[in-house]
Amino acid sequence: MSHTVDCDVLVVGAGPVGVTLAALLAGEGVSVLAAEQAAEIYPLPRAAHIDHEIVRVFQAIGAAEPVLAAAKAAGRYDFLTAAGETLLSFDSTQARSPSGWPASNMIHQPSVEAALRAALARSAPGALRSGWALLGLDAAADGVVARFATPEGERTVRARYLVGCDGARSTVRDLSGIALEDLKFDEPWLVIDTIVHDPARLPDRNLQICDPRRPTTCVLMGAGRHRWEFMMLPGETPEQVSEPAFIAELLKPWDVEGAVTLERAAVYRFHALVAQTWRRGRVLLAGDAAHQTPPFAGQGLCAGVRDAANLAWKLGAVLRGAAAESLLDTYQTEREPHVRAFIDLALMMGRTVCITDPDAAAARDAAMLAQRASGQAQGPGLGGPALAGGCLLEGTPGAGEFFPQPWGPGGERLDETAGPGAWLIGRGVDPAGGPPGVAVLDLDQPHLQPFAADLSRWLERHGAAAVLVRPDRYVFGTGSPADLAAAWTAALGR
Ligand SMILES: Cc1cc2nc3c(=O)[nH]c(=O)nc-3n(C[C@H](O)[C@H](O)[C@H](O)COP(=O)(O)OP(=O)(O)OC[C@H]3O[C@@H](n4cnc5c(N)ncnc54)[C@H](O)[C@@H]3O)c2cc1C
Structure with a gap:
C-alpha cells in the first residue's frame, strides 16, 4: 500500500x-x-x-x-449589576433573522x-x-x-x-x-457545565453578573445543559476552584441543588490573539x-x-x-477586520464584566445605568460589519453585506431553490446570459415566486437593477447585469 x-x-x-x-x-x-x-x-x-x-x-x-x-434558541443576553439592575441588554428575539434561522442558538x-x-x-x-x-x-x-x-x-x-x-x-x-498578535486580554475563568433535571429552576436568558466580588456568566447551552463561568480571583489556583465543595459554594446563590448535576469543571485562560x-x-x-x-x-x-x-x-x-x-x-483582507470587530465586542464585554475593584465597579455601574436611563444606545449590536476591500464591487450599494435568505410560505428556502455557487439576481435578466459559473435568477421565473417579493424589496432598497451574490452569500455588488458580469470576471482575475 x-x-x-x-x-x-x-x-x-x-x-x-x-x-x-x-x-x-x-x-x-x-x-x-x-x-x-x-x-x-x-x-x-x-x-x-x-x-x-x-x-x-x-x-x-x-x-x-x-x-x-x-440546540435551543436564545433571545436575551443581559449584563446585570450585583444588585440585579440591567447595564446592557442584547435582544435577538426578532421574528426572523436575515437567513431565516433563529438569530441566536x-x-x-x-x-x-x-x-x-x-x-x-x-x-x-x-x-x-x-x-x-x-x-x-x-x-x-x-x-x-x-x-x-x-x-x-x-x-x-x-x-x-x-x-x-x-x-x-x-x-x-x-x-x-x-x-500571533496579542491583544492583551488574559483572564483565568472556571467553566462549569451541568446536566439539567429541572429547567424551570434555571434562568431563561444568558446573563453576565458584573459583581466585583466574583464576575459570573450564566449560559443556557444546548438542550438539557446549563453552564456557569466564574472569574478566578487573585491567589486562587485551578485545583482549588475545581474542588466539588468550592463549586457547590459558587452555585449556592443560584439555588440549583437537585436541579442540575455537574458534568465537568475546567479552567480556561480567555485570550485575544x-x-x-x-x-x-x-x-x-x-x-x-x-x-x-x-x-x-x-x-x-x-x-x-x-x-x-x-x-x-x-x-x-x-x-x-x-x-x-x-x-x-482577499481571504484575510475580508475576514480579519470582521474577526477583529467581534474580538473588540468581546473585549468590551469582558472589560465590562471583569472589574473586581469595588470603586471601579461602582463607577462603571453609575455610568452605564445613567446612559441606559438617558435612552442612549446600549452598546453595539451583535451583527458583524460588512466586508470591505476584497473581492467586492466596492462603492455599489450593498457590496460586502450579508445577503438574506428569504423563506417561502411553504418553508421553501432560497439557498436550496437557487442552488450553490454565485447568483446574479434581477428582473428580466437573461437566464443564459451570466458570466461563467454564475446562476442567473430572473425574478419572473416560476420557481422563484416564493421569494420574488422579498428579493424585489431588497433590490428596491438598494436602488439596484440586479445583485451579484457570492457563493458565501455575501454581496459582491449591485448594478446592471452587464456591469456586474464584467466586474465579477475581473475580480476573479480572469
Ligand atoms: C469556555 C469556552 C466557551 C466558548 N464559547 C463559544 C461560543 O459560545 N461561541 C463560539 O462561537 N465559540 C465559543 N468558543 C470557542 C470555540 O470553542 C472555538 O473557537 C472552536 O472550537 C474553534 O474551532 P477550531 O476547529 O478552529 O479549533 P478546535 O476546535 O480547537 O479544533 C482543532 C482540531 O485540530 C486538531 N489538531 C491539533 N493539532 C493537530 C495536529 N498537529 N495534527 C492533526 N490535528 C491536530 C485538534 O485535535 C482539534 O480536533 C468557546 C471556547 C471556550 C473554551
Missing part, C-alpha cells in the same frame, strides 16, 4: 472549522483530506452559542437541521461536531483520517508535502493547498513561522489557528466557520482554474 496520499486540499485539524471547510470543499468538487490527531471528537463542551449565519453555512452542507435538533459543541462529521461522511466518504498527527510540512510554490504519524505508521500527503484548522496551539502556524498572516503561499490558517477571542460574545467558533465559508469557494474557484491565485489574498 502506498504511504503517500494526493489531494487538492489538505485540512489539518478536524474540529468544527476543519470539518465544515472540508465538507464545503467537497461540495466545490475539490478532493479533500481532513487529518485529525485525536481518535474521537473532543468530548467536552466549549462553544455554547452560534448565530443564524453559521446555521446557514451548516445548511449548505446539509447539517442545519441535525445541529438545531440539539445555544448548542453543545460535541453534538454539533458529530452532525458536521456526519455531513462530511456523506459528501466525502473517507476524507476524515482520525489519529493522524502532523509531524512536519514542506511548502513549495506549487504545493505542500506533509508528514503524519498515524496508527498505521508514518504517512505523507501531497496537496496543492494546506489549511491549518488545528486550533489555538496550531502546529501548522508554528511550522510556518507565523506569529490574531495571527499576523493567514496565508503563506500554499499554506493558510482558519479558525482558532488564525484568531482567538474571549467567549463573552459567543463568536469564536462562529468566526472560524465564517473563515471556512469565505475560503472554500475561493479555493474551489482557484483549483478549477476559474480564478487567479490572487483571489486567495
Whole structure:
C-alpha cells in the first residue's frame, strides 16, 4: 500500500472549522483530506452559542437541521449589576433573522461536531483520517508535502493547498513561522457545565453578573445543559476552584441543588490573539489557528466557520482554474477586520464584566445605568460589519453585506431553490446570459415566486437593477447585469 496520499486540499485539524471547510470543499468538487490527531471528537463542551449565519453555512452542507435538533434558541443576553439592575441588554428575539434561522442558538459543541462529521461522511466518504498527527510540512510554490504519524505508521500527503484548522496551539502556524498578535486580554475563568433535571429552576436568558466580588456568566447551552463561568480571583489556583465543595459554594446563590448535576469543571485562560498572516503561499490558517477571542460574545467558533465559508469557494474557484491565485489574498483582507470587530465586542464585554475593584465597579455601574436611563444606545449590536476591500464591487450599494435568505410560505428556502455557487439576481435578466459559473435568477421565473417579493424589496432598497451574490452569500455588488458580469470576471482575475 502506498504511504503517500494526493489531494487538492489538505485540512489539518478536524474540529468544527476543519470539518465544515472540508465538507464545503467537497461540495466545490475539490478532493479533500481532513487529518485529525485525536481518535474521537473532543468530548467536552466549549462553544455554547452560534448565530443564524453559521446555521446557514451548516445548511449548505446539509447539517442545519441535525445541529438545531440539539440546540435551543436564545433571545436575551443581559449584563446585570450585583444588585440585579440591567447595564446592557442584547435582544435577538426578532421574528426572523436575515437567513431565516433563529438569530441566536445555544448548542453543545460535541453534538454539533458529530452532525458536521456526519455531513462530511456523506459528501466525502473517507476524507476524515482520525489519529493522524502532523509531524512536519514542506511548502513549495506549487504545493505542500506533509508528514503524519498515524496508527498505521508514518504517512505523507501531497496537496496543492494546506489549511491549518488545528486550533489555538496550531502546529501548522508554528511550522510556518507565523506569529500571533496579542491583544492583551488574559483572564483565568472556571467553566462549569451541568446536566439539567429541572429547567424551570434555571434562568431563561444568558446573563453576565458584573459583581466585583466574583464576575459570573450564566449560559443556557444546548438542550438539557446549563453552564456557569466564574472569574478566578487573585491567589486562587485551578485545583482549588475545581474542588466539588468550592463549586457547590459558587452555585449556592443560584439555588440549583437537585436541579442540575455537574458534568465537568475546567479552567480556561480567555485570550485575544490574531495571527499576523493567514496565508503563506500554499499554506493558510482558519479558525482558532488564525484568531482567538474571549467567549463573552459567543463568536469564536462562529468566526472560524465564517473563515471556512469565505475560503472554500475561493479555493474551489482557484483549483478549477476559474480564478487567479490572487483571489486567495482577499481571504484575510475580508475576514480579519470582521474577526477583529467581534474580538473588540468581546473585549468590551469582558472589560465590562471583569472589574473586581469595588470603586471601579461602582463607577462603571453609575455610568452605564445613567446612559441606559438617558435612552442612549446600549452598546453595539451583535451583527458583524460588512466586508470591505476584497473581492467586492466596492462603492455599489450593498457590496460586502450579508445577503438574506428569504423563506417561502411553504418553508421553501432560497439557498436550496437557487442552488450553490454565485447568483446574479434581477428582473428580466437573461437566464443564459451570466458570466461563467454564475446562476442567473430572473425574478419572473416560476420557481422563484416564493421569494420574488422579498428579493424585489431588497433590490428596491438598494436602488439596484440586479445583485451579484457570492457563493458565501455575501454581496459582491449591485448594478446592471452587464456591469456586474464584467466586474465579477475581473475580480476573479480572469
Ligand atoms: C469556555 C469556552 C466557551 C466558548 N464559547 C463559544 C461560543 O459560545 N461561541 C463560539 O462561537 N465559540 C465559543 N468558543 C470557542 C470555540 O470553542 C472555538 O473557537 C472552536 O472550537 C474553534 O474551532 P477550531 O476547529 O478552529 O479549533 P478546535 O476546535 O480547537 O479544533 C482543532 C482540531 O485540530 C486538531 N489538531 C491539533 N493539532 C493537530 C495536529 N498537529 N495534527 C492533526 N490535528 C491536530 C485538534 O485535535 C482539534 O480536533 C468557546 C471556547 C471556550 C473554551
